[in-house]
Amino acid sequence: MLKLFNTLTRRQEVFEPIEPKTVRMYVCGVTVYDYCHIGHARSALVFDVLRRYLEYSGYAVTFVKNFTDVDDKIIKRANEQGVSSGALATKYIQAYHEDMGRMGIRGATEEPRATEHIADIIQLTEQLVNRELAYVVDGDVYFEVSKYPEYGRLSKRRLEDLQAGARVEVDERKRHPMDFALWKSSKPGEPAWESPWGPGRPGWHIECSAMSLRYLGETFDIHGGGMDLIFPHHENEIAQSCGATGKEFARYWVHNGFVQINKEKMSKSLGNFFTIREIFEKSEWSWSEEVTGEILRYFLLSTHYHSPLDFSDQALKEAKNALDGFYDLFNRLHETNESGGEDGGLLQAAAERTRESFHRSMDDDLNTSAAIAALQGLRSEVNKMVDKDLSTSNRKNVRHEFRSLGNILGLFQLDKWQFNPSVPCVGMNVESGMSISSRKTHPILGGQSSWVPTLSDSEVETRIAERREAKKRKDFKRADVIREELKSFGITIEDKPDGTARWKR
RNA sequence: GGCGCCGUACCCAAGUGGUAAGGGAGCAGUCUGCAAAACUGCGAUGCAGCGGUUCGAACCCGCUCGGCGCCUCCA
Numbered sequence: 230m231l232k233l234f235n236t237l238t239r240r241q242e243v244f245e246p247i248e249p250k251t252v253r254m255y256v257c258g259v260t261v262y263d264y265c266h267i268g269h270a271r272s273a274l275v276f277d278v279l280r281r282y283l284e285y286s287g288y289a290v291t292f293v294k295n296f297t298d299v300d301d302k303i304i305k306r307a308n309e310q311g312v313s314s315g316a317l318a319t320k321y322i323q324a325y326h327e328d329m330g331r332m333g334i335r336g337a338t339e340e341p342r343a344t345e346h347i348a349d350i351i352q353l354t355e356q357l358v359n360r361e362l363a364y365v366v367d368g369d370v371y372f373e374v375s376k377y378p379e380y381g382r383l384s385k386r387r388l389e390d391l392q393a394g395a396r397v398e399v400d401e402r403k404r405h406p407m408d409f410a411l412w413k414s415s416k417p418g419e420p421a422w423e424s425p426w427g428p429g430r431p432g433w434h435i436e437c438s439a440m441s442l443r444y445l446g447e448t449f450d451i452h453g454g455g456m457d458l459i460f461p462h463h464e465n466e467i468a469q470s471c472g473a474t475g476k477e478f479a480r481y482w483v484h485n486g487f488v489q490i491n492k493e494k495m496s497k498s499l500g501n502f503f504t505i506r507e508i509f510e511k512s513e514w515s516w517s518e519e520v521t522g523e524i525l526r527y528f529l530l531s532t533h534y535h536s537p538l539d540f541s542d543q544a545l546k547e548a549k550n551a552l553d554g555f556y557d558l559f560n561r562l563h564e565t566n567e568s569g570g571e572d573g574g575l576l577q578a579a580a581e582r583t584r585e586s587f588h589r590s591m592d593d594d595l596n597t598s599a600a601i602a603a604l605q606g607l608r609s610e611v612n613k614m615v616d617k618d619l620s621t622s623n624r625k626n627v628r629h630e631f632r633s634l635g636n637i638l639g640l641f642q643l644d645k646w647q648f649n650p651s652v653p654c655v656g657m658n659v660e661s662g663m664s665i666s667s668r669k670t671h672p673i674l675g676g677q678s679s680w681v682p683t684l685s686d687s688e689v690e691t692r693i694a695e696r697r698e699a700k701k702r703k704d705f706k707r708a709d710v711i712r713e714e715l716k717s718f719g720i721t722i723e724d725k726p727d728g729t730a731r732w733k734r
Numbered sequence: 735g736g737c738g739c740c741g742u743a744c745c746c747a748a749g750u751g752g753u754a755a756g757g758g759a760g761c762a763g764u765c766u767g768c769a770a771a772a773c774u775g776c777g778a779u780g781c782a783g784c785g786g787u788u789c790g791a792a793c794c795c796g797c798u799c800g801g802c803g804c805c806u807c808c809a
Contacts, residue, residue: 239738256809257809258809259808259809260807260808265809266809267809268808268809269809270809271809272809273809275809300807301807302807302808384737384738384804384805385737385738386736386737386804386805387736387737389736390735390736390737390805391736391737391805433807454809455808455809456739456803456804456809457803457804457807457808457809458808458809459804460737460804460805461805461806462808484809485809486739486803486809487802487803487809488809489802489803492740492801492802493801493802493803494802494803494808495809496807496808496809497807497808498807498808528746531746531747531757532746532747533747533748535739536739536740536747537739537740537802537803539746543745543746543758544745544746546758547745547746547757547758547759548746548757548758550757550758550759551746551757551758554757554758554771557770557771557772558771558772560771561771561772590748596748596749598746598747598748598755598756598757599747599748599749599755599756601747601756601757602747602748602755602756602757603755603756604756605755605756605757606755606756609756609773612771612772612773613772613773615772616772616773700767703767705767705768708767708768709767709768709769712768712769712770721769721770721771722769722770723769723770723771723772724766724768724769724770724771725771726765726766730770731770731771
């Protein structure tokens with residue numbers, strides 16, 4: 230039984246969908262005028278995991294995530310670059326898909342752009358004007374906040390309080406300072422659409438009301454987004470949607486906490502942000518290691534989604550190390566064991582305990598840290614079993630267990646150790662005959678090239694075979710030289726009792 | 735001025751009334767030619783501080799200190 234913290238009631242509530250076995254959810258995506266930063270990644274990831282868990286739990290999920298592709302920032306930047314705002318938006322939507330795809334974040338069922346729904350927006354705005362909840366001034370249309378008695382329900386703010394410390398410049402044409410634009414008349418050179426109030430473009434909040442109505446209906450189950458959207462964005466959405474339909478809007482409001490840098494919110498305005506692609510290129514702790522989507526996921530899920538989360542190299546490194554432990558085990562599980570132990574019962578019991586604990590944690594408002602702890606517990610137990618004696622089929626079974634629970638978090642899906650993501654797509658360096666990967670200085674070969682040589686799988690295998698021969702001859706000196714050489718390419722060897730060795734990048 | 739969040743070991747982090755999960759790092763040991771991995775052991779009489787409620791509090795209440803967010807675009 231899933232419980233979610235509902236911002237509307239400020240309480241954890243048992244999740245019950247409107248229609249049995251069906252979930253309709255809407256999540257506010259991004260305004261596409263720049264590359265996404267790690268904060269955007271967290272939000273996208275949280276709802277990706279919520280969606281995965283709902284599906285895993287047997288719900289059919291309709292998941293809508295919008296792109297805001299017309300707004301002041303987009304127009305400004307498009308003008309600076311001399312391109313149309315539509316083209317600029319398209320470029321960053323593509324980048325969004327690349328970045329999120331690399332993090333294993335699945336696409337939504339629908340990913341509408343605001344400009345594809347101008348007709349819906351105009352229709353909804355007209356409805357609000359007709360109901361006298363909105364008024365027209367000089368081609369602008371404003372929502373009249375004081376006509377909607379429940380305004381402030383989500384953010385727990387009262388109109389009087391809002392006025393007191395408001396930093397808003399008061400537009401004299403507005404009837405109340407908190408009235409917000411549904412439709413903005415366009416200035417020359419700005420993108421514009423014909424409307425009953427003259428050429429213009431939609432305000433920010435109305436697109437979400439219009440598009441959720443279009444794809445999910447008047448009332449739907451879950452509405453999500455970052456904490457900072459609670460006010461005014463989501464408050465305004467509620468006012469518009471409930472005002473227009475007279476029906477309940479979204480039933481569960483889920484908001485994720487911020488990613489911070491040194492305890493401060495990461496944001497464009499503070500300039501203290503890292504884009505996702507920047508992080509993927511980061512590799513400060515070691516020349517050979519890059520950040521992968523899985524490391525980023527592990528890091529972001531190691532804290533409950535509602536809490537703030539501090540981003541740092543060290544935190545990323547810790548996530549990497551923790552993940553290493555899992556993949557070390559998976560490597561052991563891939564190996565066969567002819568003796569075949571009799572420990573299936575023990576294993577099943579451990580897996581069962583883990584599953585229960587995992588489900589309990591996820592049901593508790595998506596407590597991913599506790600869920601990961603359950604998986605860590607199984608890792609430790611299985612390692613002990615492998616040490617003792619675990620049959621080949623049991624190894625397969627438990628690897629499957631990790632894969633299936635891990636899939637809810639988007640972890641553990643790789644077949645083999647692959648922490649250096651550029652390895653599978655290496656080119657060849659003609660001079661050295663070695664394949665090349667990441668752009669950093671090799672500790673031995675030096676920095677004459679911006680590309681670091683690495684070894685292909687077969688090159689590694691050859692050296693390992695040679696080392697095995699050396700070990701047979703008790704030529705440990707030679708064996709150590711080979712190991713050192715491989716290490717300089719970022720390859721670590723683990724000798725096994727039978728004389729063979731497993732290796733990893 | 736209004737609304738709200740956070741403070742748990744060296745680091746990250748769960749736990750919201752019954753006596754401190756988990757991970758990372760560290761140290762010691764077992765195994766090993768040596769490493770690596772794995773395993774075993776060690777690690778907060780303590781949950782920012784002070785008071786209160788209670789048989790019992792990290793968890794509830796009050797105050798204080800420290801950090802932060804929203805009220806303007808923001809995931």
